[in-house]
Amino acid sequence: MSPLSKIQLGAWRWVLIVSEVLVVGYMALLALSGRHALPPTGTALVIGVFAGIACLFLLFGSPFLVRSHGGLAIAGWCIGAAALCISSAL
Numbered sequence: 889m890s891p892l893s894k895i896q897l898g899a900w901r902w903v904l905i906v907s908e909v910l911v912v913g914y915m916a917l918l919a920l921s922g923r924h925a926l927p928p929t930g931t932a933l934v935i936g937v938f939a940g941i942a943c944l945f946l947l948f949g950s951p952f953l954v955r956s957h958g959g960l961a962i963a964g965w966c967i968g969a970a971a972l973c974i975s976s977a978l
Contacts, residue, residue, distance in 0.1 A: 900953055904964050907942035911971050914939035919974075943968050 914935060946968030953961040 897956055901957060901960065903945075904950060904953065904957060904960050907945050908964050908967050910939050910942045911946060911967055915971050915974060943971050947972065 946964040950961040950964035950968070953964075
């Protein structure tokens with residue numbers, strides 16, 4: 889397996905950062921609005937789907953990036969796990 893180039897490392901770094909921001913922002917929005925019990929429609933549904941995909945990426949994808957991205961990948965996994973725990977508690 890060849891090592892990742894700097895462009896690929898930068899791309900994966902931004903994927904991690906965007907995923908973390910999306911999941912944290914979505915969970916904060918749900919907590920602040922108190923709308924976790926209502927079925928989302930329209931734009932909220934699309935954002936919710938993207939946040940769910942980002943959460944799954946953080947849970948299952950970020951452990952493979954620990955060697956190259958260290959703390960950022962570990963923080964991503966922690967955010968994904970916390971979002972899963974919080975969403976199941978709501």
